[in-house]
Amino acid sequence: MKMLRIWMFVFTLATLILTGPAQAIDGTQLLKAIDRNLNPESYEMYRKLINVEPDGRRKEYTLFSVKKGVDRVAALFLAPASEKRRSTLRLGDNMWLYIPNVGKPVRITSLQSVVGGVFNNADILSLDYAAEYDVEKIEEAGDEYLLHLKAKTKTVAYDRIKLWADKNRKLPAKIECLTEAGMLIKTLYFKEIKDFGGGIVRPSIIETDSPLYRGYKSIFIFANIKQRDFKDEVFTLTFMPKLESLRK
Amino acid sequence: MGKLRTLLAVLVALLISSVSFADEEYKFDISEIEKKPYHIGGYVEFRPAIFWLDNDAALYKLRFFNQDEGSTTEAYNGNLQLEGSYEKGIARLFFLVNGNLTYNYQGWSDSLDLYEGTLSLKPSSSLAIDVGKATQKWGKGYAWNPVAFVDRPKDPEEPDLAREGFWMASADYIKSFDGPLKTLSITPVILPVYDQINDEFGKINELNFAGRLYLLLYDTDIDLVFLSGGSKTPRFGFDFSRNISTNFEVHGEFAYINNFKQKTIDEQGRVSESKFDAKSYLLGMRYLTKADTTFILEYYHNGMGYTQDEIGSFFSLVDKSYETYLSSRNRGSLTKAQSLAVNYGGVNPMKDYLYLRVTQKDPFNILYFTPALTSIINLDDGSFSLAPELTYTGIKNLEVRLKAMANVGHNGSEYGEKPSDYRLELRVRYYF
16 A cells, blocks of 8 residues: 555656646747747848739739837838839837838738738738737647737737647747637648758748638748848838838 | 820730749749849839710810810820839939820820939938938828928829929938837928929929928827928928727828918909918728728818809809800900819819728639729718729739719719719729
């Protein structure tokens, strides 16, 4: 009997030791680590956005993007010619679109899409996940963590997010964007991990589809992601027509 | 017509070469993002239109008094908008040229205008200096901008079109902060008006000063603006814009125009001038529904506009002058009315207007297809315009828009007295 008690004590202790680390995972720290593995906090990058229609027809956009800190991000359209010199700016919950012909930045909302297709403005001008979401729950599923995220405020584009992340690399593999009622809006698939240099190793393609756009998909291809610091004044309405001057 | 056929043939050839299908892997060629010091781009456009004329309307009589156009008239427009830039160090040269070729009831006409041409110096990300022909485009309104003191007026039927600027020197100083005030920028403007330089702006031989203070304060865009000098009477104003939620934006403008001078003409053709302080303002919103329908709604009070009686007197004068012309071929009175037609027959000449634009993104899952319905309602006389349109942008660099327009109103009302009742227009635009 005594041996049985000792064995049960050892078994319980071992179970606690083995399962303990998973329960002790700090969700916020994990989410911040995922953010940092995706991008440096301040960076420049190039992206190609491809909208693919059910019949295979595609439309492509090329963007130059810059980000600083947790809530400043801007993007400049380089192609196609019909969109060239357009730029978008995000400061926290504020978003603007500058169209050269119109000549002045106009406010846009996160749920609109300046490019059409499955990606909306919040996807194109995305901030760190940890800046917009709290971690409600973490589950472990094989080699992946499943993070259940809840928007910090009502102004965030998606009320809930389910994020599947690789345990070793701490990089997202799949993200589901949901409404408050749990309805699926879109799914993002992170593919083809690539070394961009400067210690940045991350997926180079994000593919998305949506039950709201059956048969359509949108793809982001990333290139030249680099850590770079900018002055705060770059992220202002007055600077929007001059974003091209940041390209080297 | 040969010139227009050539333009059309070029457009069709460009269209055919633009369609791309996904039979290749996704690729991102780094040469696509290589920065060049120069840039040339723009668009070429073909825009045929047919007008159903209202032979009883005052503005029809004013325009067509000596010719019989029948019940319809056509117009064929070809447009070329060309822009280019060259960048070296902190300096950048930029130009925007607009060329137009039109065939209508008056025959062929063409124009070539420099819309913008500037030299910009950007010694730091906080400071930029611009000299040349430029636009400032102040204001937050979509259809109207009462605070756009140093720009040509916007056409609310086509608010997104590029407009010709004025020769000016301006600077932008930007400062960012942490806290409720996130951004502050100051834009001083010097606008000279002399013979051959900006002489359309106002009184010549005057040096005008204008300025804008922009604040992003408590997540709200706020601009304070002014214009002084002598070419126009002094004026100041403010505007604001704010996102209330992820799908709801509100904006507004207020302008105070000191000692505004207004010319009026009575039924007998007597011209008089009055002077008063005018207040113009605008309140608007943009709302996006879950079904991706966008509503833009704006109320505009034009403090410099005419009352219903004043515009009624003008239309009566035109009717009487037309009768006189028919009976005696004397066009003196009609000529007098024509001299004021820019004011009375121009864009929204009266006091109170409502603008509503409803656009539906990708209906029936047709990507890049955007139907829209736009209406401008004159709240003073109840007349209105109604413009349904279909736009398709699914082919690379090509935009095709079919737009119809109806002017609805009783005799003596703004839209009831427009020269045409209906218009149907196709616009094919290719960007390069």
